[in-house]
Amino acid sequence: MPPRIRFQKEEIVEAALNVARRKGIDAVKAREVAAELGGSVGPIFTWFGSMDELKAEVCGRAREIYRTYVERGLAGPIPFLGVGQQYLRFAREEPELYRLLFLRRPDQVSGGAMEALRFSQDLARESLMRIYRMDGKTADCYFRDLWLVVFSFATLIVTDDCPYTEEEMSAVLTEVSLSVCKAYKEIPGLPEGSYDRDAIFRDLVGRQADGKSEG
């Protein structure tokens, strides 16, 4: 009988993930992962046919981690704002995973870079339709306009050169939400929803008055 397995497949993925978190996906090399494991490169190639295979697993794990952030945001009191805030938190806390999921060409990341985004949009749409009685199209527009700003902030964060403070970003997010909220009612030619605009307004302003919340 052979000796018992020292490095489970999952442990190898975990080690590779840790390397990716600290130094980026390009630093996920055979010897680097082996050092993280405290072993040699051998076990890696007994479980994985190639490094690309292992990196694909890392992508999957990164996507799972991202998913937990988004879901926590949706569970909060203002779902579409919550998703945005959690998206920013993900960028702050996992900048290298953010780069992996959102700043690569779709052919360079298994599953497509924007798959995670579409997933967020689907969840946000459902929440907005339920809570504020929006129709799907309006919800998508809402999500889009806020997300466009959030995406910018997040990308600035991971490029390590964000010219805005956390307070500024939070203020702008609220501003934009309010602007969108008003614009979609008052500017002709834009989609006219029959949703509960006043409820959003109350939520947003109430939230702003509260100061910070949600950890």
Place this chain on the structure above:
Amino acid sequence: MPPRIRFQKEEIVEAALNVARRKGIDAVKAREVAAELGGSVGPIFTWFGSMDELKAEVCGRAREIYRTYVERGLAGPIPFLGVGQQYLRFAREEPELYRLLFLRRPDQVSGGAMEALRFSQDLARESLMRIYRMDGKTADCYFRDLWLVVFSFATLIVTDDCPYTEEEMSAVLTEVSLSVCKAYKEIPGLPEGSYDRDAIFRDLVGRQADGKSEG
């Protein structure tokens, strides 16, 4: 006497720039540039101490190219919208240079990634103050809110997975401009400028009615 110089320093930078445009800055390797030149790696190291030195020159050239785009945008009829449109054009036409200038950590690109942004903001501020009689702070807020959306679009473009059509992006830009324009007058607690809001409105709506323009 030696034979005449076959590869001027500038030609080498040009070759490296072409490689960076086609395959990204990471593909700027000694042998790759030599092949682009139609020569060997020799001349590269007679003019440059290292490949990093050459790459720094490429960064400089990329920044110059970006500058011409922004300046063309500012020369148009609606400066802050023009800069945004030219920024998008730069992302579309020079995606690899965009990645180089805007999607790298400041320590990985000589001069800092966001230097080009600050340059744009300075130019936009001057234009907005002159044309619409804004004060500097309001102009910066204006630029910021529009640029946050533009930055998202541009980054989506270079990740090759932009879920929006060109028409959608143009429409959203105008929407956002209008929203900002309204919001800065009507929402309490936001900066109150004394600028010519109606002029912006006219420009934006007139432009939208015109359909497309500016090549």
Place this chain on the structure above:
DNA sequence: GTTGTTATCTAACGATTGTTATTTTATCTC
């Protein structure tokens, strides 16, 4: 304790990188 199985380790291969020593070669001076 011996033995077989096989996970792991070691060491190496081939490819690719930046960089450099050496050779080649083109051009000017004489």
Place this chain on the structure above:
DNA sequence: GAGATAAAATAACAATCGTTAGATAACAAC
């Protein structure tokens, strides 16, 4: 045309990468 000079080409160096063949060693069955 011969020789000197230096740019360019060639080829090699060391380092690093993915990958793999062979050696090592741990564990269960007996």
